[in-house]
Amino acid sequence: MPEKKQDTYxxxxxxxxxxxxVFVQVLGMCPMLAVTNSAVNALVxxxxxxxxxxxxxxxxxxxxxxxxxxxxxxxxxxxxxTFVTVTDFTLQALMPVVHKELGAFIPLIVxxxxxxxxxxxxxxRNSVRxxxxxxxxxxxxxxxxxxxxxxxxxxxxxxxxxxxxxxxxDFEPWVIMILPPGGFITLGLLLLLFNWLKERxxxxxxxLDEMEIEPRFxx
Amino acid sequence: MQYKDPxxxxxxxxxxxxxxxxxxxxxxxxxxxxPVTFAGIWLFGFSxxxxxxxxxxxxxxxxxxxxxxxxxxxxxxxxSGVLTGLLLGLTLPPALPLWMAFLGGVVSVGIxxxxxxxxxxxxxxxxxxxRAFLLAxxxxxxxxxxxxxxxxxxxxxxxxxxxxxxxQPHYDAVSTATPLGLMKFEQQSTALPDLxxxxxAGCIGETSGLLxxxxxxxxxxxxxIDWRIPAGVLLSAAIFSGVLYAIDTxxxxxxxxxxxxxxxxxxxxxxxxxPVTSPLTPRGAWIFAVGIGLLVVLIRIFGGFPEGVMYAILxxxxxxxxxxxxxxxxxxxxx
Amino acid sequence: MKPQTQxxxxxxxxxxxxxxxxxxxxxxxxxxxxxxxFEATLPTITAYKARILxxxxxxxxxxxxxxxxxxxxxxxxxxxxxVGKEEEFVFGGYNSEGALxxxxxxxxxxxxxxxxxxxxxxxxxxxxxxxxxxLESRETPGLGDKIYKDAAFVANFDALSIDPEIVAVKRGSxxxxxxxxxxxxxxxxxxxxxxxxxxxxxQWLQRLQIQQGE
Numbered sequence: 001m002p003e004k005k006q007d008t009y010x011x012x013x014x015x016x017x018x019x020x021x022v023f024v025q026v027l028g029m030c031p032m033l034a035v036t037n038s039a040v041n042a043l044v045x046x047x048x049x050x051x052x053x054x055x056x057x058x059x060x061x062x063x064x065x066x067x068x069x070x071x072x073x074x075x076x077x078x079x080x081x082t083f084v085t086v087t088d089f090t091l092q093a094l095m096p097v098v099h100k101e102l103g104a105f106i107p108l109i110v111x112x113x114x115x116x117x118x119x120x121x122x123x124x125r126n127s128v129r130x131x132x133x134x135x136x137x138x139x140x141x142x143x144x145x146x147x148x149x150x151x152x153x154x155x156x157x158x159x160x161x162x163x164x165x166x167x168x169x170d171f172e173p174w175v176i177m178i179l180p181p182g183g184f185i186t187l188g189l190l191l192l193l194f195n196w197l198k199e200r201x202x203x204x205x206x207x208l209d210e211m212e213i214e215p216r217f218x219x
Numbered sequence: 220m221q222y223k224d225p226x227x228x229x230x231x232x233x234x235x236x237x238x239x240x241x242x243x244x245x246x247x248x249x250x251x252x253x254p255v256t257f258a259g260i261w262l263f264g265f266s267x268x269x270x271x272x273x274x275x276x277x278x279x280x281x282x283x284x285x286x287x288x289x290x291x292x293x294x295x296x297x298x299s300g301v302l303t304g305l306l307l308g309l310t311l312p313p314a315l316p317l318w319m320a321f322l323g324g325v326v327s328v329g330i331x332x333x334x335x336x337x338x339x340x341x342x343x344x345x346x347x348x349x350r351a352f353l354l355a356x357x358x359x360x361x362x363x364x365x366x367x368x369x370x371x372x373x374x375x376x377x378x379x380x381x382x383x384x385x386x387q388p389h390y391d392a393v394s395t396a397t398p399l400g401l402m403k404f405e406q407q408s409t410a411l412p413d414l415x416x417x418x419x420a421g422c423i424g425e426t427s428g429l430l431x432x433x434x435x436x437x438x439x440x441x442x443x444i445d446w447r448i449p450a451g452v453l454l455s456a457a458i459f460s461g462v463l464y465a466i467d468t469x470x471x472x473x474x475x476x477x478x479x480x481x482x483x484x485x486x487x488x489x490x491x492x493x494p495v496t497s498p499l500t501p502r503g504a505w506i507f508a509v510g511i512g513l514l515v516v517l518i519r520i521f522g523g524f525p526e527g528v529m530y531a532i533l534x535x536x537x538x539x540x541x542x543x544x545x546x547x548x549x550x551x552x553x554x
Numbered sequence: 555m556k557p558q559t560q561x562x563x564x565x566x567x568x569x570x571x572x573x574x575x576x577x578x579x580x581x582x583x584x585x586x587x588x589x590x591x592f593e594a595t596l597p598t599i600t601a602y603k604a605r606i607l608x609x610x611x612x613x614x615x616x617x618x619x620x621x622x623x624x625x626x627x628x629x630x631x632x633x634x635x636x637v638g639k640e641e642e643f644v645f646g647g648y649n650s651e652g653a654l655x656x657x658x659x660x661x662x663x664x665x666x667x668x669x670x671x672x673x674x675x676x677x678x679x680x681x682x683x684x685x686x687x688x689l690e691s692r693e694t695p696g697l698g699d700k701i702y703k704d705a706a707f708v709a710n711f712d713a714l715s716i717d718p719e720i721v722a723v724k725r726g727s728x729x730x731x732x733x734x735x736x737x738x739x740x741x742x743x744x745x746x747x748x749x750x751x752x753x754x755x756x757q758w759l760q761r762l763q764i765q766q767g768e
Binding site: 167168171175181185 | 334
Binding site for chain 3: 066067068070071074075078079081082085086089090092093094096175179
């Protein structure tokens with residue numbers, strides 16, 4: 001399969017939107033629900049996952065010919081765990097306040113099935129370039145999902161975004177939004193929104209098909 | 220449904236139709252709740268009416284907005300949205316900001332009912348879903364109880380009702396404790412006549428025990444609700460709290476207090492009996508009802524909250540599919 | 555997927571030595587990276603932790619500018635650099651002239667959700683608590699977290715008599731110097747804070763008193 005510009009773009013955009021790891025594949029729910037009680041936490045978590053995923057994909061893809069398939073999962077886990085630990089220490093040194101908030105969930109990135117899934121399903125079978133593009137796409141999609149959830153929960157739960165007050169002091173916080181049930185409810189509603197958008201688009205495409213018009217962007 | 224050719228009408232059984240329809244049951248329930256609603260408005264003043272209207276408006280607007288265009292008219296007419304809104308409104312404190320009551324109505328119908336596929340598909344009682352959401356979201360506003368207006372203050376409303384959307388309510392200092400709160404935190408009982416007639420603080424529709432009982436009996440006689448459920452809930456709650464009362468009269472409330480305080484009567488007759496979220500078989504109905512009764516007393520006496528009716532019903536709602544499964548009548552002739 | 559690649563991999567079945575070597579090499583490399591990152595970040599992390607602790611001590615002991623760790627060894631307090639794992643210790647806070655201001659006593663215990671750990675300042679001469687800082691807690695946001703977000707509650711501990719034992723009372727009904735106004739809606743968390751301080755007091759007051767006597 002020759003690699004064209006189109007392919008690169010497709011691999012990137014699929015993770016961001018069409019196959020979004022959270023909204024479409026429903027992967028990585030543990031950090032998704034646990035640390036999205038504020039936009040900052042969500043962004044840092046998303047950033048940490050971003051780094052781990054891109055770095056792991058790069059290494060797995062470059063080393064794929066040297067890794068015997070019998071021990072591939074263990075090797076992937078070692079690679080992922082290395083980057084997770086590096087991230088853990090770096091965050092602890094650079095952003096100690098946020099690190100304290102995220103607590104146990106940084107080491108738990110290693111158990112994020114989205115990361116291992118990308119190695120097994122994509123990085124180990126594709127060229128380094130495509131693997132990195134795919135990881136960038138998926139990680140951005142994850143970051144985007146975490147951020148949307150974190151932003152909604154912080155705005156409603158604290159009346160603020162990134163700690164800046166959006167309303168007057170009289171704002172009545174929605175306590176449930178900072179608690180776990182708020183995470184579930186918001187995630188459910190976002191999934192609803194995504195499925196609705198997708199359905200609407202599918203219907204549109206079907207209509208275009210009926211009218212025998214070739215849509216320019218059909219994905 | 221419209222048939223194209225009325226000469227040939229093929230339909231599955233049951234072919235003999237009962238007079239009872241969803242529409243009619245809903246109307247009966249609304250009628251049965253009217254006295255309680257008026258009593259609530261009389262006791263807590265004009266504000267109570269506004270809170271109820273806001274919650275009904277939220278429920279009906281959500282029903283309308285998220286229904287397919289061709290079903291909108293039918294769904295509004297079947298009255299279930301209005302009933303959900305009314306039931307929710309009756310379980311809210313009278314001084315609640317109207318925007319919160321509206322939001323409660325939206326959540327009740329949106330998350331409590333429509334997400335599951337509409338009327339008849341939901342697992343949990345929609346009104347209680349809305350109330351649970353409000354209690355978890357606005358714990359302070361939902362547990363600030365105002366003293367009664369009782370006639371003379373009928374046209375004086377609580378300023379907190381008119382808090383702007385998303386803004387905090389400001390209460391004037393006349394908040395008080397409910398009979399259950401008094402019992403839990405101060406070990407102080409309330410006289411039975413007050414509980415029966417409704418001269419206590421509490422949610423809009425939970426205080427007047429007598430009217431709730433009357434409306435409930437009306438529904439049972441009209442066969443709109445399964446008599447086993449209120450009977451089971453009230454009996455088991457009374458017996459359980461009676462046993463505790465017999466063990467230690469100074470610590471535990473007497474059974475009559477248990478029955479007439481809080482939202483037990485309202486919930487036993489109007490919420491636990493929701494045919495969608497309660498078991499189908501008579502045996503299942505008994506298990507369901509006794510479960511609620513026991514949980515209510517358990518949460519009230521040993522839990523962190525003064526009132527446990529809402530969580531008791533939601534928990535048993537969750538158990539309903541399981542109960543239905545185990546109490547399924549055996550097919551005749553099979554082991 | 556490319557079936558061709560699959561076949562080539564299948565054709566060369568690697569021996570177990572190769573597998574062990576791969577894993578061993580990966581582990582070795584990973585260990586190397588982790589150790590070097592750990593070494594690189596350690597100074598920043600320790601410095602930060604020390605700074606946070608110092609700030610907390612200075613906050614609960616107004617007037618102090620220098621602190622020392624005091625461990626309880628052989629029935630008396632001793633100044634130590636490093637505190638052993640099982641050792642009980644307090645912080646002594648000193649003012650700019652080098653005189654002892656008071657002690658900052660750490661305490662921890664179960665709250666509503668998880669362990670709450672805190673630090674409070676104590677003046678042995680006046681027998682008073684003069685400040686309290688929550689170091690770690692996972693109390694319910696919006697309710698229990700008021701034990702450190704609600705300035706009025708924290709101010710309860712700015713001048714608190716410890717004789718007799720501290721008690722938490724319903725908000726607004728504080729009438730004696732040993733009473734703390736609890737937070738409405740978070741009674742359990744408020745009581746937990748009071749209980750933790752009382753427990754630590756029981757453990758330490760006697761020892762600190764002896765120290766004063768000498």
